[in-house]
Amino acid sequence: MKIIIKRSFLCVFIAGMYSISVACVAQTGGNxxxxxxxxxxxxxxxxxxxxxxxxxxxxxxxxxxxxxINIRQDDVIVVRKERTDTFPLDAVVRGNVICxxxxxxxxxxxxxxxLEWTQDIETEGADPKLYNMxxxxxxx
Numbered sequence: 816m817k818i819i820i821k822r823s824f825l826c827v828f829i830a831g832m833y834s835i836s837v838a839c840v841a842q843t844g845g846n847x848x849x850x851x852x853x854x855x856x857x858x859x860x861x862x863x864x865x866x867x868x869x870x871x872x873x874x875x876x877x878x879x880x881x882x883x884i885n886i887r888q889d890d891v892i893v894v895r896k897e898r899t900d901t902f903p904l905d906a907v908v909r910g911n912v913i914c915x916x917x918x919x920x921x922x923x924x925x926x927x928x929x930l931e932w933t934q935d936i937e938t939e940g941a942d943p944k945l946y947n948m949x950x951x952x953x954x955x
Contacts, residue, residue, distance in 0.1 A: 855952035863947040928952040
């Protein structure tokens with residue numbers, strides 16, 4: 816009986832902590848999304864293999880990098896070379912991650928939006944390689 820009570824208490828405690836953390840994310844999420852609002856124009860791309868910077872251009876990327884990201888109150892307009900897409904804000908911005916053709920963590924620095932994408936690549940029989948890419952957009 817004591818085990819059942821302990822497990823029940825543990826489940827209630829975990830559920831309570833989860834609901835508190837969800838409420839905190841919901842409260843801060845609105846402010847973060849508001850600070851992201853604006854038209855962001857592509858400025859540069861920086862790529863690293865491990866800690867070594869690699870030459871990298873937009874043509875080397877496997878998908879079409881947006882030249883412009885317009886984050887509005889309810890939606891996000893993503894402008895690429897050949898098309899423009901509109902997505903609901905909550906489908907693209909998820910906490911500290913922005914997802915369109917890939918998902919990347921974001922941060923704001925000096926009116927610049929930086930999207931950081933990290934990928935671990937394991938090749939058979941070799942050490943895994945860490946690839947890191949930072950896309951920088953300036954506020955228009």
